[in-house]
Amino acid sequence: MNINALLDLAKVQGATLATAESCTGGMIATALTDIPGSSAVVDRGFVTYSNAAKMQMLGVSAQTLKDFGAVSKETAREMAEGALRAAGTTFAVSVTGIAGPGGSEHKPEGRVCFGLAQSGAETLTELVDFGALGRDKVRLASRDHALAMLQSALERRTA
Template sequence: MTVTELLDRAKALNVMVATAESCTGGMVAAALTNIPGSSAVVDRGFVTYTNAAKEQMLGVRAETLAAVGAVSEEVAKEMAEGALRHSGSQLAVSITGIAGPGGSELKPEGRVCFGLAGDGLITLTETVEFGALGRDKVRLAARDHALDLLATGLLRIGQK
């Protein structure tokens, strides 16, 4: 589904969308708002690069961050659910990861965790290992994957 098709589907379903982004720094929101007319379905984007921002803007729990770290499905879940709670949206996607360079043995470069929350839907989380593609390529791949997740969320909402 193209971004234009995604926006058209959201509009047809009367669904507003929010994003909660860390390593992509707003790239998903930018991709959505690049399309004329996107204001009909894009409510807002949260760029929460630091742990403090995740806590303050999205309500991610300090205990979760301390226990599993920012790059985790648990944090991605709390980010997506927080974006839903702190917006006028019915669907939210989140991204937290290590775009690089760097990483560690436990959390390698290219690991990105995603969350997808929607009104009346069970929150989905997943981790994708993009690998050490380089910062730009990891961020673009994460953006594209998040857009695909939003399309999936719209399909799930449409089936309710």
């Protein structure tokens, strides 16, 4: 993942970015803001580890959390859309998952859901089962996947 290229593409387009993170705990925002000059495109990041934070900061519905759980494409969608709404950015990416250790039969360790909201376009969601790689590797893989989603969305905008 070339974060410099992602940021350069956003700058050229005049696009702005926000993140909404649960299992990554701010790793996506950190990766973006580690690059000098990223403030030209990175607006803010939300770390919403608890369900209460997801509801309060991003407007995730209590019913969605009850019906689908925090680790679901539905929650990832509402997180991304809530971040986009709150930040007023061009793009918002979200991540929620089970980094481990632990998990269950229905939501195993390494299952991560992503959302990508864009002004004027339908929100994309993805579910990735990274497997029981261990907490650190799942979190890093989730960070990289979210950044790749952002880069792909920026590239589609220029196509």
